[in-house]
Amino acid sequence: xxxxxxxxxxxxxxxxxxxxxxxxCMHGTVMxxxxxxxxxxxxxxxxxxxxxxxxxGLQMDYMAYDNITSPHGRACAVATxxxxxxxxxxxxxxxxxxxxxxxxxxxxxxxxxxxxxxxVIFINNGIYGMTGGQMAPTTLLGMKAxxxxxxxxxxxxxxxxxxxxxxxxxxxxxxxxxTSCNTPQNLMHTKSAIKKAFVNQLEGRGFSMVEIVTTCPxxxxxxxxxxxxYLEKNMLAEFPLxxxxxxxxxx
Amino acid sequence: xxxxxxxxxxAMAEAAVRAGCRFFAGYPITPQNEIPEYMSRRLxxxxxxxxxxxxxxxxxxxxxxxxxxxxxxMTSSSSPGISLKSExxxxxxxxxxxxxxxxxxxxxxxxxxxxxxxxxYLQATKAxxxxxxxxxxxxPATVQEAADMVYAAFDYADRDRNPVLILSDxxxxxxxxxxxxxxxxxxxxxxxxxxxxxxxxIVGHKLDYAHRAWIQPGQWxxxxxxxxxxxxxxxxxxxxxxxxxxxxxxxxxxIVLTSxxxxxxxxxxxxNVLRREGVKAGLIRPLTVYPFPYGxxxxxxxxxxxxxxxxxxxxxxxxxxxxxxxVAGRARISTCLCSGGxxxxxxxxxxxAAKIMEGN
Numbered sequence: 001x002x003x004x005x006x007x008x009x010x011x012x013x014x015x016x017x018x019x020x021x022x023x024x025c026m027h028g029t030v031m032x033x034x035x036x037x038x039x040x041x042x043x044x045x046x047x048x049x050x051x052x053x054x055x056x057g058l059q060m061d062y063m064a065y066d067n068i069t070s071p072h073g074r075a076c077a078v079a080t081x082x083x084x085x086x087x088x089x090x091x092x093x094x095x096x097x098x099x100x101x102x103x104x105x106x107x108x109x110x111x112x113x114x115x116x117x118x119x120v121i122f123i124n125n126g127i128y129g130m131t132g133g134q135m136a137p138t139t140l141l142g143m144k145a146x147x148x149x150x151x152x153x154x155x156x157x158x159x160x161x162x163x164x165x166x167x168x169x170x171x172x173x174x175x176x177x178x179t180s181c182n183t184p185q186n187l188m189h190t191k192s193a194i195k196k197a198f199v200n201q202l203e204g205r206g207f208s209m210v211e212i213v214t215t216c217p218x219x220x221x222x223x224x225x226x227x228x229x230y231l232e233k234n235m236l237a238e239f240p241l242x243x244x245x246x247x248x249x250x251x
Numbered sequence: 252x253x254x255x256x257x258x259x260x261x262a263m264a265e266a267a268v269r270a271g272c273r274f275f276a277g278y279p280i281t282p283q284n285e286i287p288e289y290m291s292r293r294l295x296x297x298x299x300x301x302x303x304x305x306x307x308x309x310x311x312x313x314x315x316x317x318x319x320x321x322x323x324x325m326t327s328s329s330s331p332g333i334s335l336k337s338e339x340x341x342x343x344x345x346x347x348x349x350x351x352x353x354x355x356x357x358x359x360x361x362x363x364x365x366x367x368x369x370x371x372y373l374q375a376t377k378a379x380x381x382x383x384x385x386x387x388x389x390x391p392a393t394v395q396e397a398a399d400m401v402y403a404a405f406d407y408a409d410r411d412r413n414p415v416l417i418l419s420d421x422x423x424x425x426x427x428x429x430x431x432x433x434x435x436x437x438x439x440x441x442x443x444x445x446x447x448x449x450x451x452x453i454v455g456h457k458l459d460y461a462h463r464a465w466i467q468p469g470q471w472x473x474x475x476x477x478x479x480x481x482x483x484x485x486x487x488x489x490x491x492x493x494x495x496x497x498x499x500x501x502x503x504x505x506i507v508l509t510s511x512x513x514x515x516x517x518x519x520x521x522x523n524v525l526r527r528e529g530v531k532a533g534l535i536r537p538l539t540v541y542p543f544p545y546g547x548x549x550x551x552x553x554x555x556x557x558x559x560x561x562x563x564x565x566x567x568x569x570x571x572x573x574x575x576x577x578v579a580g581r582a583r584i585s586t587c588l589c590s591g592g593x594x595x596x597x598x599x600x601x602x603x604a605a606k607i608m609e610g611n
Contacts, residue, residue, distance in 0.1 A: 012458070014460045043455075044458045045455050045458070047455050060465070061471065063463075064460040064463060066463050066465070068319050068453045068464075068465075068466035069468055069469070070312060070316075070342075071315075071468075074339070077308075078312050080302060081314060081315065081324070082319070082320045084313075085273065085300055085322040086320050089320065089453075089455050106305050106306055106309065109305075114302075
C-alpha cells in the first residue's frame with residue numbers, strides 16, 4: 001500500500017529552535033495554527049507579523065518570517081504604519097491581554113475604529129505572563145494575581161474586559177470572534193477563524209480580530225490539565241465563545 | 252528654483268515631501284499644527300499617506316512601522332508631545348530604523364506655555380528616550396535653514412539607520428519668510444530609496460529564517476545587546492566631524508555671543524549692532540546641537556576675549572552645559588536668559604554684552 005502523507009510540520013516555524021513557552025501554554029499552539037494558515041494561503045513571501053510585548057513576543061526567535069516587535073501596546077499602530085504604506089503586504093498583530101487591552105487599549109480601539117485593513121490575533125489568558133502573574137484587564141473576579149493577592153475585587157479593580165464586545169460597539173470592524181484551543185474541536189475552529197480574519201485582509205475588507213481564550217498554567221499556579229479545567233469552567237463562563245460580528249459579506 | 256513666502260511649519264512639511272517622505276502620522280499640539288494639517292492635504296497628492304494618530308505614542312509607532320517597512324517617514328510635535336514620542340524614538344534607535352521628527356518647541360516643563368522656548372535642549376541632545384542612544388539634532392534659525400535641514404535629515408537618517416531630530420521652536424515654526432525649497436525627488440528616486448531598503452524592510456520575504464526581515468528593538472542575548480550598543484557607539488563617534496556651526500566675526504572678537512536656533516539669530520543681530528558701535532563682537536551658533544561643534548570654540552582667540560555670553564530662551568540655562576564643556580575654563584561665561592514663552596529681546600542681549608565689556 002502506498003504511503004500517504006497526512007501531516008507535515010509548518011515550515012514557518014524554524015525547526016532548530018527550542019520553544020521557550022511553558023508546558024501547557026497555548027502560544028505555541030496558536031503560533032502553529034497561524035503558520036499553517038499562512039502556508040495554506042501561500043502568503044509567506046508577503047507576511048509581516050507585528051508582535052506585542054510579553055510572552056506573545058517570545059516567538060520572534062522561532063518564526064521564520066518577517067516580524068517586528070512593537071512598543072508595549074502599540075502593535076495596531078505599528079501595523080497601521082506598515083499596512084498604509086505597503087498595502088500588498090499581509091500584516092497581522094499578535095498580542096496578549098495586557099498588551100492589547102490595557103496599555104494598548106487606545107491603539108486597539110482606534111485602529112479598529114479607523115477600520116484598518118489588518119488582522120489582530122488576541123491571546124486572552126487573563127493574566128500577565130512574562131512579568132510573573134500580575135492582574136490583567138481580563139483577570140476573572142476572585143482570580144488571584146501577584147498584584148491582587150486577595151483576588152480580583154470588583155469594588156477595587158472593576159470587572160474583566162470583553163474586548164470583542166467592546167469593539168462590537170464600533171461601526172468599522174468587519175469580523176470579531178472569540179475562540180479557544182482547549183479541545184481539538186475548538187482548536188480546529190480557531191484555525192478557521194484565523195483563516196477568515198486573514199482572508200478578510202487579503203480581500204481588502206478591513207479590521208478583523210480573533211480573541212483566543214488560552215491558559216497560563218505557570219501564573220495560574222496549576223498543571224497543564226488543571227489549567228484546561230479552569231479554562232473550561234471559569235474563563236469560558238466569563239468569555240463565552242462564538243461569533244460576535246461578521247460583516248464579511250457586506251464589506 | 253523660485254523663492255516662495257512660507258510659514259516655517261509648512262516649509263518643513265513641504266521639504267519633507269520633496270525629500271521623499273511618504274508617510275506622516277501626528278497628533279495636534281500647538282504650535283506645530285500646520286505640519287500635520289499640511290501633510291494631510293499634501294501627502295495624498297504624491298501617493299503618500301497621512302494618519303492623525305490617537306496620541307503621540309501611537310503616531311510615532313505608526314512611523315516606526317512605516318519606516319521599518321522602507322518608507323521615508325516623519326512625525327512632529329511640540330515639547331510635551333515630544334516626551335511622549337520618546338518611546339517610539341528609542342525603539343527606532345534600538346532597531347536601527349531611520350525616521351525624522353520635528354520638535355516645534357514651546358515653554359516647559361509640564362504643559363508649559365504654547366509660546367516659543369528652548370527648554371528641551373537637554374532632552375533633545377542628551378536623552379530623547381530611554382537607553383542611552385544618540386541622534387543627530389539640527390537647530391534651524393530661519394525658515395530656509397529649517398527646510399534645508401529637514402531635507403538633509405532624511406539622507407542622514409537613511410545613511411545611519413537612525414532617527415534624526417529637528418529642534419526648532421515656536422518662532423521658526425510659525426513665522427513666514429521667503430524660502431527656496433529644495434528640489435522635488437522624482438517618483439523613481441523615491442521608489443529607488445524604498446527598494447534599497449528591501450533586504451531589511453518588513454514587507455515579507457522568501458521563507459528563509461536567516462534572511463527574513465527581523466526588526467528588533469532589543470536583544471534577548473546580553474552579549475548581543477552589548478555588541479549592538481558597541482556598534483551604535485561607533486556610529487555616534489563617526490558623526491563628530493559632521494558637527495557644524497555658524498562662526499561669525501570670530502577672528503578679532505573680544506566678546507563672543509553663543510546661542511542656537513531662533514535665539515542665535517537674535518544674538519547675531521546683537522553682534523551686528525555691537526560691531527556698528529565699535530565693539531568687536533563675534534558669534535558661534537551651532538547648527539548641529541548633536542554632535543556639538545566643540546571645535547568652533549577652539550577658534551576663539553582667548554587672549555583677546557573678555558567674555559563669552561551664552562544667550563538662550565531657557566531658565567535654568569541648559570545649552571550652557573555644552574558651552575562650558577567647549578570653552579573649558581578658557582574664558583568667563585555669562586548668561587542672558589529668558590523663559591516661560593518669552594522671546595529673547597535684542598536689548599537684553601546688548602545690556603548683557605555691555606556688562607561683559609565693562610568688566611562686570
